[in-house]
Amino acid sequence: MDVLTIFAGVLLFLAVSLLFSVIKIVPQGREFTVERFGKYTKTLSPGIGFLTPFVERIGKRMNMMEQVLDVPTQEVITKDNAMVRVDGIVFIQVMDAARAAYRVDDLTYAIAQLCMTNLRTVVGSMELDEVLSQRDSINTRLLHVIDAATEPWGVKVNRIEIKDLTPPTDVTNAMARQMKAERERRAVVTEADGEKQAAIARAEGAKQAAILEAEGRKEAAFRDAEAREREAEAEARATAMVSEAIARGDVNAINYFVAQKYVEAFADLARSPQQRTVIVPAEMGALVGTIAGIGEMVGLAKAQQQDAPQPARPTTTARRSSVPPTA
Structure with a gap:
C-alpha cells in the first residue's frame, strides 16, 4: 500500500512537471524564444504557448518594453584640450527578440559600451563652448550613430540624453568671471544707452524751446513794428491835422x-x-x-x-x- 502511494505520487509529480514543461504562459511585454535541441525554432508571444515535451525548451526571456540604461560617467578631452566629465542615459526597446537574444551577448552591457565610445568620439570632436551649448546636437549625433549600430541586434534606440557635463574647476571659475564681466558690460551699455536717450530728449526739448522762443520774439517784433507803424500813422495824421489847422x-x-x-x-x-534835481x-x-x-x-x-x-x-x-x- 505504501509502495502504491509512493508510485502514484511520483506519477502525479511527473505529470505536473510534464504539464508545466509543455504549457508556457508568456506575460504581456515579454517574449520567449523556443529552442529545440539547443537550436532556435520560434518565439512565443504574450499568452499561452505549447512546447513539445522533452524536445523543446524556453531559450531566452526577452523584455520587449522600453528600457532605460545608464551611461557611466567618463572623462573626455575636447578638441581644445579641455577635460570634461560626461554621463547620460539611453532609451532602448527590443524589436526582434530572436536577434536580440542570439546576435549579441549581454545586450545592455554592449549598448552601454557603444554609447560610451561614441560619446567620447562626438565630444572629442567639439570645442568646450560647443559641448556646453550644443547638447541637442550631441544627442542627435549619438542617436543616429548608435541606432544604426544596434539595428542588426533587433534593438531600437529611441533617444539619448546627456545627463551631466562637468568642466574642470578652473574652467568653471573662468566661465563665472566671464559671465560676470559680460553682465557688467551689458549694464554699462544699458546705462550709456539711457544717458544717450536722455541727452537726446533734453536736446530735443531745448530745440523746441528755442524754436518757440524765436517764434515768440518774431511775433513780438512783428507786433512792436505794427504798433510803431500804427503810432507813426497816428502821429502823421495828427501832424497833418495840425498842419491843416495852422494853414487855416x-x-x-x-x-x-x-x-x-x-x-x-x-x-x-x-x-x-x-537827473537829481529838476528846475522848473x-x-x-x-x-x-x-x-x-x-x-x-x-x-x-x-x-x-x-x-x-x-x-x-x-x-x-x-x-x-x-x-x-x-x-
Missing part, C-alpha cells in the same frame, strides 16, 4: 502842439536816471510870447488871404492864448 490859421492848434512838445521834453528831463523855469513868458507871436503871424497870413485886414483880432486871439495851456 487856427492858433489853438499851434498852441496845443507846441505845449505838448514842451511837456514831453520836460517829462523826459524829469525821468532821466542821471521861473519865467514862462518867453514860451507864451513865442506862442502869441506865432499866433499873430498866422492871423496876419489869414487876414491877408481874406483881403480883409483886421489888425485887432490877432492881438485879441493872442491875448486869449497868452495863458499857458498846462500849469
